Amino acid sequence: MSRHPLDRPIWSALTGRQASYAIPGGRAARFHPDAAVFAAAGDDSPEALDDLARILREAGVGVVLQTDPTPPLPGLTVEKQGDVVQMVTERLASPTPPRPIEPAVRLTDADAAEMLALATLTEPGPFFPQTHRLGEFWGVKQDGRLIAMAGERMRLDGFTEVSGVCTHPDHRGHGHGAMLTWLVASRILARGEAAFLHCYISNTGAVGLYEALGFRVRAQMTASFLRAG
Numbered sequence: 001m002s003r004h005p006l007d008r009p010i011w012s013a014l015t016g017r018q019a020s021y022a023i024p025g026g027r028a029a030r031f032h033p034d035a036a037v038f039a040a041a042g043d044d045s046p047e048a049l050d051d052l053a054r055i056l057r058e059a060g061v062g063v064v065l066q067t068d069p070t071p072p073l074p075g076l077t078v079e080k081q082g083d084v085v086q087m088v089t090e091r092l093a094s095p096t097p098p099r100p101i102e103p104a105v106r107l108t109d110a111d112a113a114e115m116l117a118l119a120t121l122t123e124p125g126p127f128f129p130q131t132h133r134l135g136e137f138w139g140v141k142q143d144g145r146l147i148a149m150a151g152e153r154m155r156l157d158g159f160t161e162v163s164g165v166c167t168h169p170d171h172r173g174h175g176h177g178a179m180l181t182w183l184v185a186s187r188i189l190a191r192g193e194a195a196f197l198h199c200y201i202s203n204t205g206a207v208g209l210y211e212a213l214g215f216r217v218r219a220q221m222t223a224s225f226l227r228a229g
Helices: 009-014 048-058 109-122 176-188 204-213
Strands: 024-025 026-032 038-041 060-065 076-089 137-142 145-156 159-167 194-200 214-229
Touching: 009 026, 009 038, 009 060, 009 145, 024 048, 024 060, 026 048, 026 214, 038 048, 038 060, 048 060, 048 214, 060 076, 109 145, 109 159, 109 214, 137 176, 145 176, 159 176, 176 194, 176 204, 194 204
Parallel strands: 159 194
Antiparallel strands: 024 026, 026 038, 060 214, 076 194, 076 214, 137 145, 145 159
């Protein structure tokens, strides 16, 4: 049966537009560890799951994100599993941002250290030294210091993920996250793609924010955090 590419977004990205970031292993693949910790198999056949287990054991750690719960994998321990909603939009609720755009700036390699530090502090999701190279990232700076950012992570044919949305704790409550999410999503839509994102079901505040921007829940996903041993 044909599956939607967003059912296994990691596999769709690594076998498509982001193949240059893939470390392939038969019927499975993982991102280069400097960019992301995600891995996936093309299906749940025994052969594909064996390949997935092997490349995850080689990596030591990994995250699998898909609509189907990940079956047990030999030699790997599930450290944590979380229920995630996948949200998509082909049209934002408003053609203008939820608040006037501040001087949001395109972030570059020169901002990499600050981006990693902000993500490490706020934990918007796995973020590594080369994550910012997976797509466009935009940020807000105050007195020359990065205080908020959002960008693109997984890129599939016809879809790009909004990710890395975070704000420094000292600057929350001013709408930076909503504004930057709108900005990143609007640029994705302007390219003729749909924007999607992932959010823990338990984070009801974030889910409500994204719904207000025009995202809708497409599917429930399972995020499995795996470690060798």
